[in-house]
Amino acid sequence: xxGVTQTPKFQVLKTxxxxxxxxxxxxxxxxxxxxxxxxxMGLRLIYYSASEGTTDKGEVPNGYNVSRLNKREFSLRLESxxxxxxxxxxxxxSELQANTGELFFxxxxxxxxx
Amino acid sequence: xxxxxQNSPSLSVQEGRISILNCDYTNSMFDYFLWYKKYxxxxxxxxxxxxxxxxxxxxxxxTVFLNKSAKHLSLHIVPSQPGDSAVYFxxxxxxxxxxxxxxxxxxxxxxxx
Numbered sequence: 001x002x003g004v005t006q007t008p009k010f011q012v013l014k015t016x017x018x019x020x021x022x023x024x025x026x027x028x029x030x031x032x033x034x035x036x037x038x039x040x041m042g043l044r045l046i047y048y049s050a051s052e053g054t055t056d057k058g059e060v061p062n063g064y065n066v067s068r069l070n071k072r073e074f075s076l077r078l079e080s081x082x083x084x085x086x087x088x089x090x091x092x093x094s095e096l097q098a099n100t101g102e103l104f105f106x107x108x109x110x111x112x113x114x
Numbered sequence: 115x116x117x118x119x120q121n122s123p124s125l126s127v128q129e130g131r132i133s134i135l136n137c138d139y140t141n142s143m144f145d146y147f148l149w150y151k152k153y154x155x156x157x158x159x160x161x162x163x164x165x166x167x168x169x170x171x172x173x174x175x176x177t178v179f180l181n182k183s184a185k186h187l188s189l190h191i192v193p194s195q196p197g198d199s200a201v202y203f204x205x206x207x208x209x210x211x212x213x214x215x216x217x218x219x220x221x222x223x224x225x226x227x
Contacts, residue, residue, distance in 0.1 A: 004157070031213060042118075042203060042217035043158070050212055058214065090157055094213045100146045100165075101207030101215050105157030 002026055004106035006091050012112045013081045021076040021109050023091030031094045032074035033058075033103065034066060036087040043090065049074055081113045117141045118206050120218035129227045133191040137204030137218055140185065144206040148215065149178060149189045152201045161202075162189070194225045 004025045013019055025032065030051045035043040045058030047066040055066050063085060065077045074093075078085055088110050092103040119138045127133045139147070145166050150158035164171040164178045164187065171178050177190045191198055204218040 033214070035217075040123075040219050042120075042219040043205075043215075044217070045214055048212070048214055092157075100163050101148050101205065101213045102160045102163065103158075103213060103215060105159070107155070107157050 004091055004093055004104055006089075006106035006109050008109060009107065010110050012114065013078075014114050015082060017081050018077065018079050019081065019111075020078075021089055021091070021111075022073070023075065023106060024073045025091075025093040025104070026072065027093060027104065028071070029093035029095055029104070030071070032068065033092040033094075034064075034074070034076045035090045035092065036060065037090060037108075038087050046076065046089075078111075081111075083113045085111065086113045087111060116218070117216050118204055118218040120204050120221050122221050123219070124222040124224070126224045126226060127194045129196055129225055130193045133189075133194045133198065133223055133225065135189040135191075135202050135204075135221050135223065137187050137189075138185060139187075139206055141206070141208075141216075142182070142185065143208055144216075145209045146207040147178070147180060147187050148205045148207065149176075150203040150205060150217075152203065152220070158203055191223075194223075196225050196227045199223055199225045 033048040034046040049055045049068040052071045091106045148163040149161040152158040180187045201220045205215040
């Protein structure tokens with residue numbers, strides 16, 4: 001049981017380049033999330049998808065787009081990367097009905113923008 | 115303005131002693147509070163949670179206390195073990211907004227053997 005799988009684990013980009021972070025979960029969860037982690041800032045929500053076919057902005061959506069491809073997959077795209085987007089990105093999933101807030105996270109994708 | 119704050123960036127504790135990690139919040143509408151644990155190069159993992167209608171929840175060596183009047187919660191680890199060394203994130207959730215957690219900045223716990 002893989003849980004939440006993110007690819008790639010590491011990526012270096014130049015300013016202005018684009019890339020897509022991929023995320024897939026095998027727990028049949030309805031909801032999926034993208035967070036970024038920065039030193040001293042904790043984890044901040046970029047986008048989330050409450051269920052297949054829906055997406056919505058989180059706290060820090062600027063510079064990102066998402067696609068909920070199907071129930072399993074939720075991708076995050078940087079159209080024109082900026083150094084401020086250097087961060088560790090985490091994908092997570094949960095059952096929407098589990099209102100306690102328990103999320104299952106992937107291992108993270110470390111992105112550096114030069 | 116951070117709704118969830120962890121004011122101690124780091125904490126060092128001797129093995130076998132108690133570790134106390136603190137968290138403050140500003141929004142009285144939160145329904146649940148959670149603690150996540152994170153090892154280097156891994157994703158956060160859920161540790162323990164507490165509903166806003168309770169003041170204590172215990173799970174083995176881990177106990178979370180909630181003081182709603184002070185908008186403060188704490189995680190107690192007794193006894194602390196070297197394997198507990200990790201970053202601990204406090205998080206809060208409002209049910210009506212879905213599981214869109216708001217996280218604190220984290221506290222690095224180091225348990226010395």
